[in-house]
Amino acid sequence: MKQILAVLLLCAAGAWGADETRAVEEAERGWARGVTANDFALLEKVLAPDLVYTHSNGLVDSRDSYIESLRSGRSRYLKVDYSELKVRHITPDVALTHCRALVVTLQQGKETPMNLALLHVFVKRGGQWQMVAHQSARLPQ
Numbered sequence: 563m564k565q566i567l568a569v570l571l572l573c574a575a576g577a578w579g580a581d582e583t584r585a586v587e588e589a590e591r592g593w594a595r596g597v598t599a600n601d602f603a604l605l606e607k608v609l610a611p612d613l614v615y616t617h618s619n620g621l622v623d624s625r626d627s628y629i630e631s632l633r634s635g636r637s638r639y640l641k642v643d644y645s646e647l648k649v650r651h652i653t654p655d656v657a658l659t660h661c662r663a664l665v666v667t668l669q670q671g672k673e674t675p676m677n678l679a680l681l682h683v684f685v686k687r688g689g690q691w692q693m694v695a696h697q698s699a700r701l702p703q
Contacts (some may be wrong), residue, residue, distance in 0.1 A: 576612045579651065586657045586684050593682070594642035594663075597632065603673035605629055610685065610692035618678060618698040637667035655686040662701070677701040 589608050591674075606629065613625035631637040646662040661680040666688065666692035667675055683695035 563629040582651065582654075582657070582686075583649045586651075586659065586691050587647060589648075589684055589693065590647060590659045590682060591644075593693060594644070597639040598642055600632055602629055602633065605632070607690070610687070610694045610695060613694055613696070615696040616698070618676065618700045639665065640668055640673060644670045647651065657686075659684065665698075675683070677703065682692065 577653055583648070592604055593687075595601060601630055603638045603665050606625075609625045609628070613623075613628070613665040613688060615623040615625070615628045617623070628637075632639075641664065644661055647659075648660045650658045650660070652658060659680070659682040661682070662679060664675060666675045667681040668674070677700065678698045679701055681695075681697045682693050685694050
């Protein structure tokens with residue numbers, strides 16, 4: 563009986579992990595949808611109020627300053643095309659995503675493609691996964 567219970571608990575833990583992994587991946591993709599569609603309601607849901615957003619050029623934004631740059635048109639994302647997206651759970655309420663993506667932005671009226679490595683930190687708050695940190699680095703062309 564104890565063996566059956568142990569197997570059932572392991573199966574339940576595996577299923578919980580898969581569900582949480584999918585939820586983190588959905589939050590990750592929510593960021594990409596939000597920035598490319600200028601969906602500010604989605605961004606306010608997926609980006610934590612205490613977000614630290616470090617761009618590949620070293621500039622740092624808060625959630626409010628990041629969203630404001632999108633609202634004003636100073637920043638414009640045309641595409642986020644993932645070639646790799648991995649989720650790693652650190653604790654039940656903290657997860658990392660490590661991604662590689664082609665990100666195309668509009669800078670001074672010119673499309674600018676960048677191959678980026680992205681590291682995002684997500685925290686589960688109130689049942690919702692939210693990004694609390696973004697770090698990107700440009701990859702060689």
